[in-house]
Amino acid sequence: MLGPIPIRAYALCIIAxxxxxxxxxxxxxxxxxxxxxxVTDVAVFAVPFGLVGGRLYHVATDWETYFGPGGDPVGALKIWQGGLGIWGAVALGAVGAWIGCRRRGVPLPFFADAVAPGIVVAQAIGRLGNYFNQELYGGPTTLPWGLEIYNRVDPATGAPDSLGGVALDHTPIEIVHPTFLYELLWNLLVAAFVVWADRRFRLGHGRAFATYVAGYTLGRFFIEMARTDPATRVFGDIRINVVVAGVVFIGALLYIVLVRKPREVLPALAGDTPDGPNGEDEPKDTAPAPSDADEDGPGDRDRVVAEPGDRST
Known part of the structure:
Protein backbone atom coordinates (compact mmCIF):
# COMPACT_ATOMS: atom_id res chain seq x y z
CA MET A 1 0.00 0.00 0.00
CA LEU A 2 1.08 3.57 -0.71
CA GLY A 3 -1.13 5.36 1.79
CA PRO A 4 -4.69 4.48 0.72
CA ILE A 5 -3.54 3.39 -2.75
CA PRO A 6 -2.90 -0.36 -3.23
CA ILE A 7 0.28 -1.18 -5.15
CA ARG A 8 -0.25 -4.16 -7.43
CA ALA A 9 2.62 -6.41 -8.42
CA TYR A 10 1.06 -6.81 -11.87
CA ALA A 11 1.21 -3.05 -12.44
CA LEU A 12 4.80 -2.88 -11.21
CA CYS A 13 5.77 -5.63 -13.68
CA ILE A 14 4.14 -3.73 -16.55
CA ILE A 15 5.96 -0.53 -15.57
CA ALA A 16 9.30 -2.35 -15.27
CA VAL A 39 12.50 6.52 -28.45
CA THR A 40 11.49 8.23 -25.22
CA ASP A 41 9.58 10.89 -27.15
CA VAL A 42 7.77 8.29 -29.25
CA ALA A 43 7.01 6.21 -26.15
CA VAL A 44 5.00 9.12 -24.76
CA PHE A 45 2.47 8.32 -27.49
CA ALA A 46 3.00 4.59 -27.97
CA VAL A 47 2.74 3.47 -24.32
CA PRO A 48 -0.68 4.96 -23.45
CA PHE A 49 -2.05 3.92 -26.82
CA GLY A 50 -0.73 0.41 -26.22
CA LEU A 51 -2.23 0.14 -22.73
CA VAL A 52 -5.62 1.28 -24.01
CA GLY A 53 -5.42 -1.08 -26.98
CA GLY A 54 -4.44 -4.01 -24.81
CA ARG A 55 -7.33 -3.39 -22.43
CA LEU A 56 -9.83 -2.90 -25.26
CA TYR A 57 -8.83 -6.23 -26.80
CA HIS A 58 -9.17 -8.00 -23.47
CA VAL A 59 -12.60 -6.51 -22.77
CA ALA A 60 -13.80 -7.18 -26.32
CA THR A 61 -12.80 -10.85 -26.15
CA ASP A 62 -14.15 -11.31 -22.60
CA TRP A 63 -17.29 -9.25 -23.00
CA GLU A 64 -19.54 -11.40 -20.81
CA THR A 65 -17.36 -10.87 -17.72
CA TYR A 66 -18.00 -7.14 -17.76
CA PHE A 67 -21.26 -6.58 -19.63
CA GLY A 68 -23.02 -9.94 -19.52
CA PRO A 69 -25.60 -11.04 -16.92
CA GLY A 70 -24.18 -10.36 -13.47
CA GLY A 71 -21.12 -8.67 -15.03
CA ASP A 72 -19.15 -5.78 -13.60
CA PRO A 73 -18.93 -2.91 -16.15
CA VAL A 74 -16.71 -0.84 -13.85
CA GLY A 75 -14.26 -3.77 -13.75
CA ALA A 76 -13.47 -3.09 -17.41
CA LEU A 77 -11.53 -0.04 -16.22
CA LYS A 78 -9.54 -1.89 -13.54
CA ILE A 79 -6.43 -2.56 -15.58
CA TRP A 80 -4.40 -3.19 -12.41
CA GLN A 81 -6.32 -6.40 -11.86
CA GLY A 82 -4.83 -7.95 -15.00
CA GLY A 83 -6.22 -8.35 -18.48
CA LEU A 84 -4.14 -6.89 -21.31
CA GLY A 85 -4.30 -8.42 -24.77
CA ILE A 86 -0.93 -8.19 -26.51
CA TRP A 87 -2.61 -8.09 -29.92
CA GLY A 88 -4.52 -4.92 -29.07
CA ALA A 89 -1.50 -3.44 -27.28
CA VAL A 90 0.76 -3.84 -30.32
CA ALA A 91 -1.90 -2.73 -32.81
CA LEU A 92 -2.94 0.47 -31.05
CA GLY A 93 0.59 1.02 -29.70
CA ALA A 94 1.75 1.07 -33.34
CA VAL A 95 -0.72 3.88 -34.00
CA GLY A 96 0.74 5.87 -31.14
CA ALA A 97 4.27 5.10 -32.37
CA TRP A 98 3.32 6.26 -35.85
CA ILE A 99 2.13 9.59 -34.42
CA GLY A 100 5.35 9.99 -32.43
CA CYS A 101 7.53 9.02 -35.39
CA ARG A 102 5.73 11.50 -37.63
CA ARG A 103 6.46 14.25 -35.13
CA ARG A 104 10.15 13.31 -35.03
CA GLY A 105 10.49 12.63 -38.76
CA VAL A 106 11.51 9.00 -38.28
CA PRO A 107 10.25 6.12 -40.47
CA LEU A 108 8.03 3.84 -38.40
CA PRO A 109 9.68 0.61 -39.71
CA PHE A 110 13.11 1.91 -38.69
CA PHE A 111 11.81 2.69 -35.21
CA ALA A 112 10.02 -0.67 -34.95
CA ASP A 113 13.20 -2.61 -35.80
CA ALA A 114 15.10 -0.79 -33.06
CA VAL A 115 12.56 -1.45 -30.31
CA ALA A 116 11.51 -4.99 -31.32
CA PRO A 117 13.65 -7.05 -28.89
CA GLY A 118 12.91 -4.65 -26.05
CA ILE A 119 9.18 -5.10 -26.57
CA VAL A 120 9.32 -8.87 -26.29
CA VAL A 121 11.50 -8.63 -23.16
CA ALA A 122 8.90 -6.24 -21.73
CA GLN A 123 6.28 -8.90 -22.42
CA ALA A 124 8.41 -11.41 -20.53
CA ILE A 125 8.64 -9.12 -17.51
CA GLY A 126 4.91 -8.46 -17.66
CA ARG A 127 4.24 -12.20 -17.47
CA LEU A 128 5.66 -12.18 -13.94
CA GLY A 129 2.51 -10.31 -12.94
CA ASN A 130 0.45 -13.37 -13.85
CA TYR A 131 2.20 -15.26 -11.05
CA PHE A 132 1.06 -12.76 -8.44
CA ASN A 133 -2.45 -12.71 -9.88
CA GLN A 134 -2.70 -16.53 -9.99
CA GLU A 135 -3.82 -16.47 -13.61
CA LEU A 136 -3.03 -17.81 -17.08
CA TYR A 137 -1.93 -21.29 -16.11
CA GLY A 138 -2.41 -24.73 -17.59
CA GLY A 139 -3.62 -28.11 -16.46
CA PRO A 140 -2.52 -30.18 -13.45
CA THR A 141 1.07 -31.38 -13.29
CA THR A 142 3.44 -33.24 -11.00
CA LEU A 143 6.53 -31.54 -12.42
CA PRO A 144 8.79 -29.89 -9.81
CA TRP A 145 8.18 -26.41 -11.25
CA GLY A 146 4.39 -26.73 -11.03
CA LEU A 147 2.54 -23.67 -9.77
CA GLU A 148 0.71 -24.05 -6.45
CA ILE A 149 -2.74 -22.50 -6.51
CA TYR A 150 -4.27 -21.51 -3.18
CA ASN A 151 -7.78 -20.57 -2.17
CA ARG A 152 -7.42 -16.85 -1.45
CA VAL A 153 -10.16 -15.04 0.44
CA ASP A 154 -10.84 -11.62 1.88
CA PRO A 155 -10.01 -12.12 5.59
CA ALA A 156 -12.67 -9.59 6.59
CA THR A 157 -15.57 -11.15 4.70
CA GLY A 158 -14.40 -14.63 3.77
CA ALA A 159 -15.38 -13.96 0.14
CA PRO A 160 -13.11 -15.40 -2.58
CA ASP A 161 -10.51 -12.86 -3.70
CA SER A 162 -7.74 -14.31 -5.87
CA LEU A 163 -6.13 -10.91 -6.37
CA GLY A 164 -6.01 -9.16 -3.00
CA GLY A 165 -7.00 -12.01 -0.70
CA VAL A 166 -4.85 -14.20 1.51
CA ALA A 167 -4.51 -17.98 1.75
CA LEU A 168 -5.92 -19.04 5.12
CA ASP A 169 -5.24 -22.69 4.30
CA HIS A 170 -1.64 -23.26 3.25
CA THR A 171 -2.46 -26.48 1.42
CA PRO A 172 -2.63 -25.83 -2.35
CA ILE A 173 -5.92 -26.71 -3.99
CA GLU A 174 -4.15 -27.49 -7.26
CA ILE A 175 -0.66 -27.72 -8.81
CA VAL A 176 -0.67 -26.64 -12.43
CA HIS A 177 1.57 -25.88 -15.43
CA PRO A 178 2.81 -22.27 -15.17
CA THR A 179 2.12 -21.45 -18.83
CA PHE A 180 2.92 -17.80 -18.19
CA LEU A 181 6.43 -18.94 -17.17
CA TYR A 182 6.77 -20.93 -20.39
CA GLU A 183 5.83 -17.82 -22.35
CA LEU A 184 8.26 -15.70 -20.32
CA LEU A 185 11.17 -18.01 -21.19
CA TRP A 186 10.07 -18.23 -24.82
CA ASN A 187 9.96 -14.44 -25.07
CA LEU A 188 13.54 -14.16 -23.84
CA LEU A 189 14.62 -16.66 -26.49
CA VAL A 190 12.77 -14.67 -29.15
CA ALA A 191 14.54 -11.47 -28.03
CA ALA A 192 17.94 -13.16 -28.31
CA PHE A 193 17.04 -14.55 -31.74
CA VAL A 194 15.90 -11.15 -33.03
CA VAL A 195 19.18 -9.55 -31.93
CA TRP A 196 21.20 -12.34 -33.57
CA ALA A 197 19.22 -12.22 -36.83
CA ASP A 198 19.39 -8.43 -36.92
CA ARG A 199 23.18 -8.48 -36.59
CA ARG A 200 23.68 -11.43 -38.94
CA PHE A 201 21.42 -10.22 -41.75
CA ARG A 202 21.29 -6.46 -41.04
CA LEU A 203 17.51 -6.46 -41.08
CA GLY A 204 15.71 -3.28 -42.05
CA HIS A 205 12.36 -1.87 -43.17
CA GLY A 206 10.48 -3.59 -40.35
CA ARG A 207 11.92 -7.07 -40.84
CA ALA A 208 13.43 -7.23 -37.34
CA PHE A 209 10.03 -6.33 -35.94
CA ALA A 210 8.36 -8.93 -38.14
CA THR A 211 10.88 -11.50 -36.88
CA TYR A 212 9.83 -10.69 -33.32
CA VAL A 213 6.15 -11.00 -34.25
CA ALA A 214 6.68 -14.33 -36.03
CA GLY A 215 8.75 -15.73 -33.19
CA TYR A 216 6.36 -14.63 -30.49
CA THR A 217 3.23 -15.87 -32.25
CA LEU A 218 4.83 -19.24 -33.00
CA GLY A 219 5.37 -19.88 -29.30
CA ARG A 220 2.08 -18.31 -28.24
CA PHE A 221 0.17 -20.62 -30.63
CA PHE A 222 1.26 -23.72 -28.72
CA ILE A 223 1.38 -22.20 -25.23
CA GLU A 224 -2.14 -20.85 -25.64
CA MET A 225 -3.44 -24.34 -26.37
CA ALA A 226 -1.98 -25.55 -23.06
CA ARG A 227 -3.86 -22.93 -21.01
CA THR A 228 -7.01 -23.90 -19.11
CA ASP A 229 -8.27 -20.49 -17.99
CA PRO A 230 -11.65 -19.36 -19.38
CA ALA A 231 -11.39 -17.87 -22.87
CA THR A 232 -13.58 -16.89 -25.79
CA ARG A 233 -13.99 -19.82 -28.17
CA VAL A 234 -14.41 -19.61 -31.94
CA PHE A 235 -14.84 -22.13 -34.76
CA GLY A 236 -16.37 -24.61 -32.39
CA ASP A 237 -14.02 -24.95 -29.45
CA ILE A 238 -10.78 -23.13 -30.40
CA ARG A 239 -9.44 -20.40 -28.15
CA ILE A 240 -9.59 -17.09 -30.00
CA ASN A 241 -5.94 -16.29 -29.23
CA VAL A 242 -4.86 -19.51 -30.94
CA VAL A 243 -6.54 -18.33 -34.13
CA VAL A 244 -5.14 -14.81 -33.86
CA ALA A 245 -1.62 -16.14 -33.21
CA GLY A 246 -1.81 -18.38 -36.29
CA VAL A 247 -3.07 -15.62 -38.58
CA VAL A 248 -0.54 -13.03 -37.35
CA PHE A 249 2.31 -15.57 -37.64
CA ILE A 250 1.51 -16.18 -41.31
CA GLY A 251 1.32 -12.43 -41.97
CA ALA A 252 4.68 -11.77 -40.27
CA LEU A 253 6.34 -14.65 -42.11
CA LEU A 254 5.10 -13.36 -45.46
CA TYR A 255 6.46 -9.90 -44.64
CA ILE A 256 9.90 -11.31 -43.83
CA VAL A 257 9.98 -13.27 -47.07
CA LEU A 258 8.62 -10.57 -49.38
CA VAL A 259 10.43 -7.47 -48.05
CA ARG A 260 14.04 -7.61 -49.24
CA LYS A 261 15.19 -4.01 -48.91
CA PRO A 262 18.53 -3.24 -47.21
CA ARG A 263 18.59 -1.54 -43.83
CA GLU A 264 17.57 2.10 -43.94
CA VAL A 265 20.01 4.97 -43.54
CA LEU A 266 18.48 7.94 -41.78
CA PRO A 267 18.88 11.41 -43.33
CA ALA A 268 21.53 13.74 -41.97
CA LEU A 269 21.05 15.07 -38.47
CA ALA A 270 19.24 18.35 -38.06
CA GLY A 271 22.52 20.30 -37.98
CA ASP A 272 23.26 19.40 -41.60
CA THR A 273 20.32 21.31 -43.04
CA PRO A 274 20.40 23.61 -46.10
CA ASP A 275 21.32 26.43 -43.71
CA GLY A 276 23.62 24.25 -41.64
CA PRO A 277 27.37 23.65 -41.66
CA ASN A 278 27.44 22.32 -45.22
CA GLY A 279 26.54 25.77 -46.54
CA GLU A 280 24.72 24.31 -49.56
CA ASP A 281 21.14 24.05 -50.72
CA GLU A 282 20.98 20.36 -49.80
CA PRO A 283 23.02 18.37 -47.31
CA LYS A 284 25.75 16.33 -48.93
CA ASP A 285 26.09 13.56 -46.45
CA THR A 286 23.76 11.31 -44.60
CA ALA A 287 24.22 9.50 -41.36
CA PRO A 288 26.41 6.50 -42.23
CA ALA A 289 24.97 3.06 -41.80
CA PRO A 290 26.43 1.71 -38.57
CA SER A 291 28.99 -0.98 -39.10
CA ASP A 292 29.09 -4.19 -37.10
CA ALA A 293 31.65 -2.53 -34.89
CA ASP A 294 29.22 0.33 -34.22
CA GLU A 295 26.60 -2.02 -32.79
CA ASP A 296 28.60 -4.93 -31.51
CA GLY A 297 31.98 -3.56 -30.48
CA PRO A 298 33.56 -3.47 -27.02
CA GLY A 299 31.35 -0.52 -26.07
CA ASP A 300 28.27 -2.29 -27.38
CA ARG A 301 25.27 -0.03 -26.81
CA ASP A 302 22.92 -2.80 -27.91
CA ARG A 303 23.41 -5.05 -24.89
CA VAL A 304 21.13 -5.83 -21.99
CA VAL A 305 21.00 -8.55 -19.40
CA ALA A 306 17.92 -10.55 -20.29
CA GLU A 307 17.99 -12.65 -17.13
CA PRO A 308 20.44 -13.35 -14.30
CA GLY A 309 23.64 -14.84 -15.64
CA ASP A 310 22.66 -14.17 -19.26
CA ARG A 311 25.16 -11.91 -20.93
CA SER A 312 23.60 -12.12 -24.37
CA THR A 313 21.21 -9.55 -25.83
Missing part, protein backbone atom coordinates in the same frame (compact mmCIF):
# COMPACT_ATOMS: atom_id res chain seq x y z
CA UNK A 17 8.78 -3.88 -18.71
CA UNK A 18 8.06 -0.49 -20.27
CA UNK A 19 11.21 1.00 -18.73
CA UNK A 20 13.37 -1.85 -20.06
CA UNK A 21 11.81 -1.59 -23.53
CA UNK A 22 12.38 2.18 -23.72
CA UNK A 23 15.95 2.07 -22.39
CA UNK A 24 17.06 -0.82 -24.63
CA UNK A 25 15.16 0.58 -27.60
CA UNK A 26 16.95 3.90 -27.13
CA UNK A 27 20.37 2.22 -27.19
CA UNK A 28 19.53 0.24 -30.31
CA UNK A 29 17.99 3.25 -32.03
CA UNK A 30 21.09 5.39 -31.48
CA UNK A 31 23.39 2.53 -32.51
CA UNK A 32 21.51 2.32 -35.81
CA UNK A 33 22.03 6.02 -36.52
CA UNK A 34 19.07 7.65 -34.79
CA UNK A 35 19.06 10.70 -32.56
CA UNK A 36 19.14 10.24 -28.77
CA UNK A 37 15.85 10.87 -27.03
CA UNK A 38 13.68 9.81 -29.95
Missing amino acids: GIIVAVMWGERRFVARGGQPGT
Whole structure:
Protein backbone atom coordinates (compact mmCIF):
# COMPACT_ATOMS: atom_id res chain seq x y z
CA MET A 1 0.00 0.00 0.00
CA LEU A 2 1.08 3.57 -0.71
CA GLY A 3 -1.13 5.36 1.79
CA PRO A 4 -4.69 4.48 0.72
CA ILE A 5 -3.54 3.39 -2.75
CA PRO A 6 -2.90 -0.36 -3.23
CA ILE A 7 0.28 -1.18 -5.15
CA ARG A 8 -0.25 -4.16 -7.43
CA ALA A 9 2.62 -6.41 -8.42
CA TYR A 10 1.06 -6.81 -11.87
CA ALA A 11 1.21 -3.05 -12.44
CA LEU A 12 4.80 -2.88 -11.21
CA CYS A 13 5.77 -5.63 -13.68
CA ILE A 14 4.14 -3.73 -16.55
CA ILE A 15 5.96 -0.53 -15.57
CA ALA A 16 9.30 -2.35 -15.27
CA GLY A 17 8.78 -3.88 -18.71
CA ILE A 18 8.06 -0.49 -20.27
CA ILE A 19 11.21 1.00 -18.73
CA VAL A 20 13.37 -1.85 -20.06
CA ALA A 21 11.81 -1.59 -23.53
CA VAL A 22 12.38 2.18 -23.72
CA MET A 23 15.95 2.07 -22.39
CA TRP A 24 17.06 -0.82 -24.63
CA GLY A 25 15.16 0.58 -27.60
CA GLU A 26 16.95 3.90 -27.13
CA ARG A 27 20.37 2.22 -27.19
CA ARG A 28 19.53 0.24 -30.31
CA PHE A 29 17.99 3.25 -32.03
CA VAL A 30 21.09 5.39 -31.48
CA ALA A 31 23.39 2.53 -32.51
CA ARG A 32 21.51 2.32 -35.81
CA GLY A 33 22.03 6.02 -36.52
CA GLY A 34 19.07 7.65 -34.79
CA GLN A 35 19.06 10.70 -32.56
CA PRO A 36 19.14 10.24 -28.77
CA GLY A 37 15.85 10.87 -27.03
CA THR A 38 13.68 9.81 -29.95
CA VAL A 39 12.50 6.52 -28.45
CA THR A 40 11.49 8.23 -25.22
CA ASP A 41 9.58 10.89 -27.15
CA VAL A 42 7.77 8.29 -29.25
CA ALA A 43 7.01 6.21 -26.15
CA VAL A 44 5.00 9.12 -24.76
CA PHE A 45 2.47 8.32 -27.49
CA ALA A 46 3.00 4.59 -27.97
CA VAL A 47 2.74 3.47 -24.32
CA PRO A 48 -0.68 4.96 -23.45
CA PHE A 49 -2.05 3.92 -26.82
CA GLY A 50 -0.73 0.41 -26.22
CA LEU A 51 -2.23 0.14 -22.73
CA VAL A 52 -5.62 1.28 -24.01
CA GLY A 53 -5.42 -1.08 -26.98
CA GLY A 54 -4.44 -4.01 -24.81
CA ARG A 55 -7.33 -3.39 -22.43
CA LEU A 56 -9.83 -2.90 -25.26
CA TYR A 57 -8.83 -6.23 -26.80
CA HIS A 58 -9.17 -8.00 -23.47
CA VAL A 59 -12.60 -6.51 -22.77
CA ALA A 60 -13.80 -7.18 -26.32
CA THR A 61 -12.80 -10.85 -26.15
CA ASP A 62 -14.15 -11.31 -22.60
CA TRP A 63 -17.29 -9.25 -23.00
CA GLU A 64 -19.54 -11.40 -20.81
CA THR A 65 -17.36 -10.87 -17.72
CA TYR A 66 -18.00 -7.14 -17.76
CA PHE A 67 -21.26 -6.58 -19.63
CA GLY A 68 -23.02 -9.94 -19.52
CA PRO A 69 -25.60 -11.04 -16.92
CA GLY A 70 -24.18 -10.36 -13.47
CA GLY A 71 -21.12 -8.67 -15.03
CA ASP A 72 -19.15 -5.78 -13.60
CA PRO A 73 -18.93 -2.91 -16.15
CA VAL A 74 -16.71 -0.84 -13.85
CA GLY A 75 -14.26 -3.77 -13.75
CA ALA A 76 -13.47 -3.09 -17.41
CA LEU A 77 -11.53 -0.04 -16.22
CA LYS A 78 -9.54 -1.89 -13.54
CA ILE A 79 -6.43 -2.56 -15.58
CA TRP A 80 -4.40 -3.19 -12.41
CA GLN A 81 -6.32 -6.40 -11.86
CA GLY A 82 -4.83 -7.95 -15.00
CA GLY A 83 -6.22 -8.35 -18.48
CA LEU A 84 -4.14 -6.89 -21.31
CA GLY A 85 -4.30 -8.42 -24.77
CA ILE A 86 -0.93 -8.19 -26.51
CA TRP A 87 -2.61 -8.09 -29.92
CA GLY A 88 -4.52 -4.92 -29.07
CA ALA A 89 -1.50 -3.44 -27.28
CA VAL A 90 0.76 -3.84 -30.32
CA ALA A 91 -1.90 -2.73 -32.81
CA LEU A 92 -2.94 0.47 -31.05
CA GLY A 93 0.59 1.02 -29.70
CA ALA A 94 1.75 1.07 -33.34
CA VAL A 95 -0.72 3.88 -34.00
CA GLY A 96 0.74 5.87 -31.14
CA ALA A 97 4.27 5.10 -32.37
CA TRP A 98 3.32 6.26 -35.85
CA ILE A 99 2.13 9.59 -34.42
CA GLY A 100 5.35 9.99 -32.43
CA CYS A 101 7.53 9.02 -35.39
CA ARG A 102 5.73 11.50 -37.63
CA ARG A 103 6.46 14.25 -35.13
CA ARG A 104 10.15 13.31 -35.03
CA GLY A 105 10.49 12.63 -38.76
CA VAL A 106 11.51 9.00 -38.28
CA PRO A 107 10.25 6.12 -40.47
CA LEU A 108 8.03 3.84 -38.40
CA PRO A 109 9.68 0.61 -39.71
CA PHE A 110 13.11 1.91 -38.69
CA PHE A 111 11.81 2.69 -35.21
CA ALA A 112 10.02 -0.67 -34.95
CA ASP A 113 13.20 -2.61 -35.80
CA ALA A 114 15.10 -0.79 -33.06
CA VAL A 115 12.56 -1.45 -30.31
CA ALA A 116 11.51 -4.99 -31.32
CA PRO A 117 13.65 -7.05 -28.89
CA GLY A 118 12.91 -4.65 -26.05
CA ILE A 119 9.18 -5.10 -26.57
CA VAL A 120 9.32 -8.87 -26.29
CA VAL A 121 11.50 -8.63 -23.16
CA ALA A 122 8.90 -6.24 -21.73
CA GLN A 123 6.28 -8.90 -22.42
CA ALA A 124 8.41 -11.41 -20.53
CA ILE A 125 8.64 -9.12 -17.51
CA GLY A 126 4.91 -8.46 -17.66
CA ARG A 127 4.24 -12.20 -17.47
CA LEU A 128 5.66 -12.18 -13.94
CA GLY A 129 2.51 -10.31 -12.94
CA ASN A 130 0.45 -13.37 -13.85
CA TYR A 131 2.20 -15.26 -11.05
CA PHE A 132 1.06 -12.76 -8.44
CA ASN A 133 -2.45 -12.71 -9.88
CA GLN A 134 -2.70 -16.53 -9.99
CA GLU A 135 -3.82 -16.47 -13.61
CA LEU A 136 -3.03 -17.81 -17.08
CA TYR A 137 -1.93 -21.29 -16.11
CA GLY A 138 -2.41 -24.73 -17.59
CA GLY A 139 -3.62 -28.11 -16.46
CA PRO A 140 -2.52 -30.18 -13.45
CA THR A 141 1.07 -31.38 -13.29
CA THR A 142 3.44 -33.24 -11.00
CA LEU A 143 6.53 -31.54 -12.42
CA PRO A 144 8.79 -29.89 -9.81
CA TRP A 145 8.18 -26.41 -11.25
CA GLY A 146 4.39 -26.73 -11.03
CA LEU A 147 2.54 -23.67 -9.77
CA GLU A 148 0.71 -24.05 -6.45
CA ILE A 149 -2.74 -22.50 -6.51
CA TYR A 150 -4.27 -21.51 -3.18
CA ASN A 151 -7.78 -20.57 -2.17
CA ARG A 152 -7.42 -16.85 -1.45
CA VAL A 153 -10.16 -15.04 0.44
CA ASP A 154 -10.84 -11.62 1.88
CA PRO A 155 -10.01 -12.12 5.59
CA ALA A 156 -12.67 -9.59 6.59
CA THR A 157 -15.57 -11.15 4.70
CA GLY A 158 -14.40 -14.63 3.77
CA ALA A 159 -15.38 -13.96 0.14
CA PRO A 160 -13.11 -15.40 -2.58
CA ASP A 161 -10.51 -12.86 -3.70
CA SER A 162 -7.74 -14.31 -5.87
CA LEU A 163 -6.13 -10.91 -6.37
CA GLY A 164 -6.01 -9.16 -3.00
CA GLY A 165 -7.00 -12.01 -0.70
CA VAL A 166 -4.85 -14.20 1.51
CA ALA A 167 -4.51 -17.98 1.75
CA LEU A 168 -5.92 -19.04 5.12
CA ASP A 169 -5.24 -22.69 4.30
CA HIS A 170 -1.64 -23.26 3.25
CA THR A 171 -2.46 -26.48 1.42
CA PRO A 172 -2.63 -25.83 -2.35
CA ILE A 173 -5.92 -26.71 -3.99
CA GLU A 174 -4.15 -27.49 -7.26
CA ILE A 175 -0.66 -27.72 -8.81
CA VAL A 176 -0.67 -26.64 -12.43
CA HIS A 177 1.57 -25.88 -15.43
CA PRO A 178 2.81 -22.27 -15.17
CA THR A 179 2.12 -21.45 -18.83
CA PHE A 180 2.92 -17.80 -18.19
CA LEU A 181 6.43 -18.94 -17.17
CA TYR A 182 6.77 -20.93 -20.39
CA GLU A 183 5.83 -17.82 -22.35
CA LEU A 184 8.26 -15.70 -20.32
CA LEU A 185 11.17 -18.01 -21.19
CA TRP A 186 10.07 -18.23 -24.82
CA ASN A 187 9.96 -14.44 -25.07
CA LEU A 188 13.54 -14.16 -23.84
CA LEU A 189 14.62 -16.66 -26.49
CA VAL A 190 12.77 -14.67 -29.15
CA ALA A 191 14.54 -11.47 -28.03
CA ALA A 192 17.94 -13.16 -28.31
CA PHE A 193 17.04 -14.55 -31.74
CA VAL A 194 15.90 -11.15 -33.03
CA VAL A 195 19.18 -9.55 -31.93
CA TRP A 196 21.20 -12.34 -33.57
CA ALA A 197 19.22 -12.22 -36.83
CA ASP A 198 19.39 -8.43 -36.92
CA ARG A 199 23.18 -8.48 -36.59
CA ARG A 200 23.68 -11.43 -38.94
CA PHE A 201 21.42 -10.22 -41.75
CA ARG A 202 21.29 -6.46 -41.04
CA LEU A 203 17.51 -6.46 -41.08
CA GLY A 204 15.71 -3.28 -42.05
CA HIS A 205 12.36 -1.87 -43.17
CA GLY A 206 10.48 -3.59 -40.35
CA ARG A 207 11.92 -7.07 -40.84
CA ALA A 208 13.43 -7.23 -37.34
CA PHE A 209 10.03 -6.33 -35.94
CA ALA A 210 8.36 -8.93 -38.14
CA THR A 211 10.88 -11.50 -36.88
CA TYR A 212 9.83 -10.69 -33.32
CA VAL A 213 6.15 -11.00 -34.25
CA ALA A 214 6.68 -14.33 -36.03
CA GLY A 215 8.75 -15.73 -33.19
CA TYR A 216 6.36 -14.63 -30.49
CA THR A 217 3.23 -15.87 -32.25
CA LEU A 218 4.83 -19.24 -33.00
CA GLY A 219 5.37 -19.88 -29.30
CA ARG A 220 2.08 -18.31 -28.24
CA PHE A 221 0.17 -20.62 -30.63
CA PHE A 222 1.26 -23.72 -28.72
CA ILE A 223 1.38 -22.20 -25.23
CA GLU A 224 -2.14 -20.85 -25.64
CA MET A 225 -3.44 -24.34 -26.37
CA ALA A 226 -1.98 -25.55 -23.06
CA ARG A 227 -3.86 -22.93 -21.01
CA THR A 228 -7.01 -23.90 -19.11
CA ASP A 229 -8.27 -20.49 -17.99
CA PRO A 230 -11.65 -19.36 -19.38
CA ALA A 231 -11.39 -17.87 -22.87
CA THR A 232 -13.58 -16.89 -25.79
CA ARG A 233 -13.99 -19.82 -28.17
CA VAL A 234 -14.41 -19.61 -31.94
CA PHE A 235 -14.84 -22.13 -34.76
CA GLY A 236 -16.37 -24.61 -32.39
CA ASP A 237 -14.02 -24.95 -29.45
CA ILE A 238 -10.78 -23.13 -30.40
CA ARG A 239 -9.44 -20.40 -28.15
CA ILE A 240 -9.59 -17.09 -30.00
CA ASN A 241 -5.94 -16.29 -29.23
CA VAL A 242 -4.86 -19.51 -30.94
CA VAL A 243 -6.54 -18.33 -34.13
CA VAL A 244 -5.14 -14.81 -33.86
CA ALA A 245 -1.62 -16.14 -33.21
CA GLY A 246 -1.81 -18.38 -36.29
CA VAL A 247 -3.07 -15.62 -38.58
CA VAL A 248 -0.54 -13.03 -37.35
CA PHE A 249 2.31 -15.57 -37.64
CA ILE A 250 1.51 -16.18 -41.31
CA GLY A 251 1.32 -12.43 -41.97
CA ALA A 252 4.68 -11.77 -40.27
CA LEU A 253 6.34 -14.65 -42.11
CA LEU A 254 5.10 -13.36 -45.46
CA TYR A 255 6.46 -9.90 -44.64
CA ILE A 256 9.90 -11.31 -43.83
CA VAL A 257 9.98 -13.27 -47.07
CA LEU A 258 8.62 -10.57 -49.38
CA VAL A 259 10.43 -7.47 -48.05
CA ARG A 260 14.04 -7.61 -49.24
CA LYS A 261 15.19 -4.01 -48.91
CA PRO A 262 18.53 -3.24 -47.21
CA ARG A 263 18.59 -1.54 -43.83
CA GLU A 264 17.57 2.10 -43.94
CA VAL A 265 20.01 4.97 -43.54
CA LEU A 266 18.48 7.94 -41.78
CA PRO A 267 18.88 11.41 -43.33
CA ALA A 268 21.53 13.74 -41.97
CA LEU A 269 21.05 15.07 -38.47
CA ALA A 270 19.24 18.35 -38.06
CA GLY A 271 22.52 20.30 -37.98
CA ASP A 272 23.26 19.40 -41.60
CA THR A 273 20.32 21.31 -43.04
CA PRO A 274 20.40 23.61 -46.10
CA ASP A 275 21.32 26.43 -43.71
CA GLY A 276 23.62 24.25 -41.64
CA PRO A 277 27.37 23.65 -41.66
CA ASN A 278 27.44 22.32 -45.22
CA GLY A 279 26.54 25.77 -46.54
CA GLU A 280 24.72 24.31 -49.56
CA ASP A 281 21.14 24.05 -50.72
CA GLU A 282 20.98 20.36 -49.80
CA PRO A 283 23.02 18.37 -47.31
CA LYS A 284 25.75 16.33 -48.93
CA ASP A 285 26.09 13.56 -46.45
CA THR A 286 23.76 11.31 -44.60
CA ALA A 287 24.22 9.50 -41.36
CA PRO A 288 26.41 6.50 -42.23
CA ALA A 289 24.97 3.06 -41.80
CA PRO A 290 26.43 1.71 -38.57
CA SER A 291 28.99 -0.98 -39.10
CA ASP A 292 29.09 -4.19 -37.10
CA ALA A 293 31.65 -2.53 -34.89
CA ASP A 294 29.22 0.33 -34.22
CA GLU A 295 26.60 -2.02 -32.79
CA ASP A 296 28.60 -4.93 -31.51
CA GLY A 297 31.98 -3.56 -30.48
CA PRO A 298 33.56 -3.47 -27.02
CA GLY A 299 31.35 -0.52 -26.07
CA ASP A 300 28.27 -2.29 -27.38
CA ARG A 301 25.27 -0.03 -26.81
CA ASP A 302 22.92 -2.80 -27.91
CA ARG A 303 23.41 -5.05 -24.89
CA VAL A 304 21.13 -5.83 -21.99
CA VAL A 305 21.00 -8.55 -19.40
CA ALA A 306 17.92 -10.55 -20.29
CA GLU A 307 17.99 -12.65 -17.13
CA PRO A 308 20.44 -13.35 -14.30
CA GLY A 309 23.64 -14.84 -15.64
CA ASP A 310 22.66 -14.17 -19.26
CA ARG A 311 25.16 -11.91 -20.93
CA SER A 312 23.60 -12.12 -24.37
CA THR A 313 21.21 -9.55 -25.83
